[in-house]
Amino acid sequence: MEPRKRAQWVDIGGFVIVTVAAFVAYYFLGGKDHWPFKAEQGNLSEAAPARAGAPTIELKAKQFELIKLGVVEKRAFRIVKAAVGAVDFNQDRSTQVSSPYQGRILDVFVNLGDRVRRGDPLFTVESPDLMTAEANLIQTAGVLDLANANLVRLRGATKLGGTAQKDLDQAISDQKTAAGNYEAARRTLVVFGKADGEINSIVKDAKVDRALVVRSPLDGVISARTAAPGQLVQPGATPTPVTVADDSSMWLNAFVVEAAAPAIAVGDAVLARVPAASGEPLAAKVTRLGGAIDPVTRRQLVRAEIDNSARALRAGMMATFEIVVSQPVDSPSIPAAGVVREGDGSMTAWVRRDQTHFEQRVVKIGIQQDGHDQILDGLKEGEPVIVSGAVFVDNILKAGPSD
Numbered sequence: 001m002e003p004r005k006r007a008q009w010v011d012i013g014g015f016v017i018v019t020v021a022a023f024v025a026y027y028f029l030g031g032k033d034h035w036p037f038k039a040e041q042g043n044l045s046e047a048a049p050a051r052a053g054a055p056t057i058e059l060k061a062k063q064f065e066l067i068k069l070g071v072v073e074k075r076a077f078r079i080v081k082a083a084v085g086a087v088d089f090n091q092d093r094s095t096q097v098s099s100p101y102q103g104r105i106l107d108v109f110v111n112l113g114d115r116v117r118r119g120d121p122l123f124t125v126e127s128p129d130l131m132t133a134e135a136n137l138i139q140t141a142g143v144l145d146l147a148n149a150n151l152v153r154l155r156g157a158t159k160l161g162g163t164a165q166k167d168l169d170q171a172i173s174d175q176k177t178a179a180g181n182y183e184a185a186r187r188t189l190v191v192f193g194k195a196d197g198e199i200n201s202i203v204k205d206a207k208v209d210r211a212l213v214v215r216s217p218l219d220g221v222i223s224a225r226t227a228a229p230g231q232l233v234q235p236g237a238t239p240t241p242v243t244v245a246d247d248s249s250m251w252l253n254a255f256v257v258e259a260a261a262p263a264i265a266v267g268d269a270v271l272a273r274v275p276a277a278s279g280e281p282l283a284a285k286v287t288r289l290g291g292a293i294d295p296v297t298r299r300q301l302v303r304a305e306i307d308n309s310a311r312a313l314r315a316g317m318m319a320t321f322e323i324v325v326s327q328p329v330d331s332p333s334i335p336a337a338g339v340v341r342e343g344d345g346s347m348t349a350w351v352r353r354d355q356t357h358f359e360q361r362v363v364k365i366g367i368q369q370d371g372h373d374q375i376l377d378g379l380k381e382g383e384p385v386i387v388s389g390a391v392f393v394d395n396i397l398k399a400g401p402s403d
Helices: 003-028 036-052 062-066 128-159 165-191 196-205 390-399
Strands: 056-058 068-071 073-089 094-097 103-108 121-126 211-215 220-225 242-245 249-257 269-273 282-289 299-307 318-335 347-352 357-369 372-377 384-388
Touching: 056 390, 062 390, 073 357, 073 372, 103 128, 103 211, 121 242, 128 165, 128 196, 165 196, 249 269, 249 318, 269 299, 299 318, 318 384, 347 390, 357 390, 384 390
Parallel strands: none
Antiparallel strands: 056 357, 068 384, 073 249, 073 318, 094 242, 103 121, 121 211, 220 242, 249 299, 269 282, 269 318, 282 299, 318 372, 347 357, 347 384, 357 372
């Protein structure tokens, strides 16, 4: 090797040796306490526990007045399917009332919403059929009177030998025929709704009444009315003049989402609330399920029947439904006012650590029912917690320490 190159390599080797020696001396003479890589690792290891620890705050005496303390309690939560629906008349107890015969309406005695009793008059119809039936009754009554008088006369004459037996027999036959026709005519008027007293008056006065009275077939309320004087009515024509509904029992019609429909069966318990009435839970049972899913709303009809003897419910009122589909489950719970939804969507509660300190705990919420939240994770039964005012404490944490 040339002398010049050998000298260069000697200079480089000497520089490396001196540099290494300097670092070694710095490390063992105290530099290890300030070693940059170790210091950075030490800082990370010390910071990690601080981030992993649950936030804790200390409340002052006056702040305790704004919260309420309690414990995590076990509570039975119903497994339910929720739905929204409405109150309706019980169509099994609702009747569309029309005239059994064609005619024009003369008078209407009821209005929408009126309460009626069975047998009360609803409206009258001028019916040619009724007038024909009444005329037939008057005629058969006259024939019967004549047949009765003829029979009495012939019986007397037969006793005196003034007539033949065959004439008496014919008179008896005629009287029976007249009596049968008269009875049939009376029964025809019963079909028209005439009472016995009215029929007797028609026979006595020999006067035809042109007004056919249509009466209520049941106790209830007038739920629909289209009748008006002068209107022509025919049997089976729509709309019917009057509809009477027995509102002592009402339907609750709910519409459940398609995914929940298979879990519901006839006989399942129902808790319904009608805010416009009282808002109190109304107990009922599922009595009928719709036969198909509505292709537009993707929902299925679920119907319950409920007692309305107090007449507090009205058709059309909105209602919320909780359909109980299985037995209740017991789980830890706290009031909803003890749970806070954070900005990231997580749910938190505050656990009491000692007399003044509280620890924030992330919890997993299940069923929310009757003002209580089911706790699936994060709290244990019996732990002391804030059950009201948790939002206030959460705001203290977010505000940070004050001077």
